[in-house]
Amino acid sequence: MLHAMRYSKYFVPTLRDDPADAEVISHKLLLRAGFIRRVTSGVYDYLPIGLRVLRKIEAVVREEMDRSGAQELLMPTVQPTELWNKSGRLEKYGPELLRFNDRHNHESCLGPTHEEVICDLVSRELRSYKQLPMNLYQVQTKFRDEIRPRFGLMRGREFMMKDAYSFHADAECLSKEYQNMFDTYCRIFTRLGLKFRPVEADTGSIGGNNSHEFHVLAESGEDLIAHCSSCEYAANVEKAVSSRSMPQSEPGELTLVDTPNATSAEEVSAFLNCDIAQLVKTLVYRAVGGENDGEIVAACLRGDDQLQEIKLAHAIGADSVELASDAEVISIGGITGFVGPAGLSARVIIDDSLKAASGLVAGANKLDTHMTGLDVARDLGDVVFTDLRETRAGDSCGKCGAAMELSRGIEVGHVFELGTRYAEPMEVLFQDQQGKRAVATMGCYGIGVSRLMAAVVEQCNDDSGICWPANLAPFQVSLITMGKSEAVIEASEQVYSQLIESGVEVLWDDRKESPGVKFKDAELIGMPVQVVVADRSLKEGLAEMGVRGGSRQSMPIGEVAAAAI
Ligand code: ATP
Ligand code: MG
Ligand code: MG
Ligand code: MG
Secondary structure, eight states: OOOEEEGGGSOOOOOSSOOTTOOSHHHHHHHHTTSEEEEETTEEEEOHHHHHHHHHHHHHHHHHHHHTTOEEOOOOSEEEHHHHHHHTOTTTTGGGSOEEEOTTOOEEEEOSOOHHHHHHHHHHHOOBGGGOOEEEEEEEEEEOOOSSOBTGGGBOSEEEEEEEEEEESSHHHHHHHHHHHHHHHHHHHHHTTOOEEEEEOOOGGGOOSOEEEEEEEOTTOSEEEEEOTTTOOEEEHHHHHHTSOOOOOOTTOOEEEEOTTOOSHHHHHHHHTSOHHHHTTSEEEOOBOSSTTOSOSSOOOOSOHHHHHHHHHHHHTOSOEEEOTTOEEEEETTEEEEEESTTOOOOEEEOGGGTOOOBOOEEGGGTTSOBOHHHHHHHHSSOEEEETTOOOTTOTTOSSOOOOEEEEEEEEEEEEEEETTTTTTTTOEEEOTTSOEEEOEEEEEEEEHHHHHHHHHHHSEETTEEOOOTTTSSOSEEEEEEOOOHHHHHHHHHHHHHHHHTTOOEEEEOSSOOHHHHHHHHHHHTOSEEEEEEHHHHTTTEEEEEETTSOEEEEEGGGHHHHHO
């Protein structure tokens, strides 16, 4: 990678203001600082400065993967859908798989993941157990036709992934490699300077024993993760809740479910691991408290009773509902609930054949105040309250019985024991030690390389811009020339050459811009060290050096390069 650049010749289009369509900080800053540009929904250009960071993230990932014993290869982006037919997930994968026909009417897809292609490759080459185990990885473009691409690099349609696939003769060997990958991921995310947490994840429809997701902790994260600070048990909420049964209300009884942090119906239902229709078995009361949680997302639906009944019925997938006359239907966080006047209760009766129980009502007048589900429960007295943050002893949501904390996370990595789910239909076979044909056992391990770029920015920013960790910054040093005299240009040139000779990556702002503009851009882009050559201090043979956002020290021009290493 080139060590140095002159800003005047470099393509870094920065923006003064936040782009209107960017919601999260990483999206705003990466656009403003000239790292990325949008091509179309969920598809981005990496501009030169953005590519530098991406390559540095990739380099850390590659170094640690190589160190772990995995071998890099490169598979194609375009995959024949025949392979997906063979594995049995062509239809199951759904509309995220972008399919198209070529001129010979052969159907292909853009690879969202590569289990099929790698199995196809290995199945043709694998003969004997002596070739196992092996772990093959690539760093490559993936395409998933996400229904809601958003937050810039966080959820793209086209994105960079590191994906690895390991092959083993038996489950024990797979477990060892799984642990090896788990440790490798911890090293990678630590080297990237991230606050992260590995959490247990559901193995879902694939089955298998073990799966962990790695989450970067950030308010903007799309996932909810549960964590116990006493026993360190951590899981994504789907996993944390999946082994708990959904709280059931008996007719005439209300179960309040506190779903802190959830701001949409999808999140609440993900949290409860049930669909929206099931949810209404239980009145969902979104905890209102804390700064970001203050607003009730959806407004109360008032007015024509009949209309509300129809809406409610629609929301829960019932044909009709019968509301007590003093009840109102409200929507909280996108979830339809039922509210009666304070102190009174209203019963909503839903057709039993739909397996929905009846629910009761929380005090309507409480909804605009700050209170938690627990407060409501206390208020109502005769209510069964289930706080999903509480874990009881022996509850498979936690190990020790202490309360669980919920936080938001960005999924940046995922490791999975696949077992024979793909190897069997794809016929990844080998001769075992007894000379018998056996199916290989597999693991797969993904890292969202481009999502990581956004995740780092989510954690490392301030009011002025991005604060890159030194090993990921596009350049280590931002060299700023203040003044137009020949002497100051010459001295800057000298510092620039010395930095290059010392192997320091430097972006020299040699533009004819005001110092204000130069400092703003330097802080926005986020180089960790600033070196300033200015007319005033140059008279004494000095330059200034300091870390971004901190104070600067004067030092002789000739000593800058040594100090910057
Ligand atoms: P998500 O739950 O965020 O949709 P996923 O579970 O579908 O992710 P995996 O199949 O586990 O993703 O892929 C491995 C990694 O690829 C993820 O952990 C994530 O870091 C990254 N990734 C997945 N989808 C995207 C995307 N749309 N944009 C950027 N990175 C992604
Ligand atoms: Mg996904
Ligand atoms: Mg996921
Ligand atoms: Mg995943």
